[in-house]
Amino acid sequence: MVAGKKTIIFDLDGTLIDSIEDIAVCMNKVLEKLNLPIYEIKDYKYFVGSGVDVLVENALKGSSQEIKNEVLKGFKKEYDQKLHTNTKPYEGIYELLDELKKLNYNLAVLSNKPHDFTVAYVDYLFKDYGFIEVHGQKKEIPRKPDPIGAINIATALNIPCEEIFFVGDTMVDMQTAKSAKMKAIGVLWGFRDEEELLTNGADFIVKHPLDILKVIHS
Template sequence: MKDKISLIFDLDGTLLNSIEDIAICMNEVLKSLNLKSYEIDEYKYFVGHGIDILVDNVLKDNTSLKDEVSKRFKDLYEDNLQTNTKPYDGIIELLDELVKMNCNLAVLSNKPHEMTRKYVREIFGNYPFIEVHGQKDDIPKKPHPVAAINIAKALNSEYEKIYFVGDTKVDMQTAKSANMKSIGVLWGFRNEKELKEHGADFIVSTPLEILEIIKKY
């Protein structure tokens, strides 16, 4: 695996367009508790740091209900993982090409670990993702670099030769902290300004543009 090109992908907002399911499930929970709900686009700025921060963002200062909202959301969301969630246009074509190139593929998400594995298994089960990791209690979340570094070690890849692909500042910060090359994608939850301000080495508008980057560098 050492001499292969390696790519670590974020999940939500990078491989998968999951924002509608997240918003629908969380709004249902909030309405059941007579709390304020939000528009789908607002959730693009609530996600990226894991469920705990998502709940903090929707509750604002109403922290007394955090545990209840978290539990209800997890239960509801796990039952509706793929109702509206699907790969972004061009992702399947990108993965097909990366497989032809014999690249090392991995996923690192701040979504809970088992949920992350389930998504990848059920939606991308035909693709050889060697390492798939979500949020774990014993490992710091992104942007802490330790999870990305652990993946690099498992792939036997040099950090600076790995491409970290994501859609938020969290992903760009993770790549920078782990001394990896960062590719910011514009089809996800955030904008070009955020990605550039947090150190994106490359910016792409479509998935297949990633091929141009890894072939050139």
């Protein structure tokens, strides 16, 4: 029975898992094949967060739609071939999830990563933690910051949105939380900075995963 339980929804990339190196390597490989400029890993922190279409758009500003389509196709082929070995949970994430499991929290994921890959990474890296709602980008559901995905999770769990913590690392996550009337926790170990998170509605800022425990107990 999940109704009435305390609930946390996590973003995936930049929040639970550090995936930026693998994303950058795969995209740069595609760009190199097409003799297009490549980027440093740190640049990709500002390209991601809104799904693969926007990643390509950010990396190829000023390019033709034909080139963008070719890069998108190449990136999906390169990135979707397998789970990537450099992608791992951030330090402290497993310790946080251990504590949340002891506290009997509902755990959920809402990501703009394609749905199949979101499920695959959660199953691979977090299979012991009982995430009961795991959702990536789907054609039929608008991607974050549209709040419908978050609201659907709340509905499935029979938990009022106002009682749910939404944890993420970008303005997209903070906007999603606020639009869904959830409590927004912005994390500083991910892809963006404190100013962006606060400007976009973060109710709390945390520097380490275990700091989330202080927030939910406050």
